[in-house]
Amino acid sequence: MNAILDRRLTPARADLAARHLEGLVEARAFVDPVPMRVAAPSAPVRREPRPDAPLDTEALCGEAVDVYERFEGWAWVQLRSDGYVGYVPDDALRADALVPTHRVSALRSFVYPGPSMKLPPLAALSLGAGVTVTGETGEFATLSEFGRYATGFVFAGHVAPLATPEADFVAVAELFLNVPYLWGGKTSLGLDCSGLTQLALAAAGIVSPRDSDMLERDIGQPVPFDDALRGLQRGDLVFWKGHVGILTDPDTLLHATASSMTVTREPLRTARDRIQARSFGAITGIRRPR
Structure with a gap:
């Protein structure tokens, strides 16, 4: 090969x-x-x-x-x-699953066998999951099918049309605050640093690669930076070799980190100094998705 x-x-x-x-x-x-x-x-x-x-x-x-x-x-x-x-x-x-029309926009939402929150749920879907909506029944969106079930119902306020992306991908990432860290994960039960970044970008209609090295290579435009980390803004992606985080403001980093085994928010310079001393080394790049 x-x-x-x-x-x-x-x-x-x-x-x-x-x-x-x-x-x-x-x-x-x-x-x-x-x-x-x-x-x-x-x-x-x-x-x-x-x-x-x-x-x-x-x-x-x-x-x-x-x-x-x-x-x-x-x-x-x-x-x-x-x-x-x-x-x-x-x-x-x-092979015969229908093309999704909507995505789950809540952190997690239950699918019910009928339009009632009192029914035992069939399953739980994480943010970004795709479903095929055919209409509404009261406060519930009706799904034409769900897995092996002929139909399903999900709270209408928890789904959004695929054609309507989120305006602020950082706000999407912030929904995952305190979710456990899971290597390779991409759901609200657990996810890693690049999974968090990819999910948040996707909700805003930004297609991106999966892993941090791919993201650093391909996403957006590079942002010049120095040791003082000046000139940064909300939404910038900060990269280390093997790690990525999202700035919620010029001085605060949101990331899924094994140091706390959660999605956490902390001062950027605190994270930089700890990561440089204990794990991934120095910051290798900063990129602005849009």
């Missing part, structure tokens, strides 16, 4: 690869993708087809994937949103 190809973004193994990579990589067979969608509230994307394999990221309900192999309960896929490649549980996917 060509060494310059990124494992995280390249659907290629020694035995199998995507057909569009034929001539670029070596593999015993090349296949066309089968389009499917995530039909579970979320699905782990693991590095290997084992439940104890490292969690690289998560795919949310409604997310489109290209499937290259299905075997013994696992599907080898590439996410269409950010190109990430990995293994997801096969039962989390459906």
Whole structure:
């Protein structure tokens, strides 16, 4: 395999690869993708087809994937949103799932079997999950289907049309304050630094890559900075080698950090000094998404 190809973004193994990579990589067979969608509230994307394999990221309900192999309960896929490649549980996917019309805009919201909060919920969806809304029943949005259920109901105030992005991605990120840190996570049950950043940007209609090194390379424009960290603004992304945080104002950093195992807000200079002394070293870059 060509060494310059990124494992995280390249659907290629020694035995199998995507057909569009034929001539670029070596593999015993090349296949066309089968389009499917995530039909579970979320699905782990693991590095290997084992439940104890490292969690690289998560795919949310409604997310489109290209499937290259299905075997013994696992599907080898590439996410269409950010190109990430990995293994997801096969039962989390459906080929006939409808295209989402709305996204969950609350931190977390329950799906009910009827338009009543008193009913036992079917599931809980995290911010960014996609659902197909066909109408409203009282205060509830009616879903045409939900997973294996013919229909479902979610509080209408907790969903927003996909065509209506959030105005302030930082405000979205702030919803996750105190959520536990989880390596590879992308839900309100747990997430990591780049998962938090990607989710918040996506809610504002900004498509971005998954990991911090990709974000630092590709997102927005670089912002000049010095040791005094002057000239920064709300929404700037601060990068270290292997870490990223979001400025909520010129002097305050919001980030999912293993130092507290939560999403936390702290003075930027305090975070900079601690990170430089204990973990990722000096700040490597600051970028402004828009």
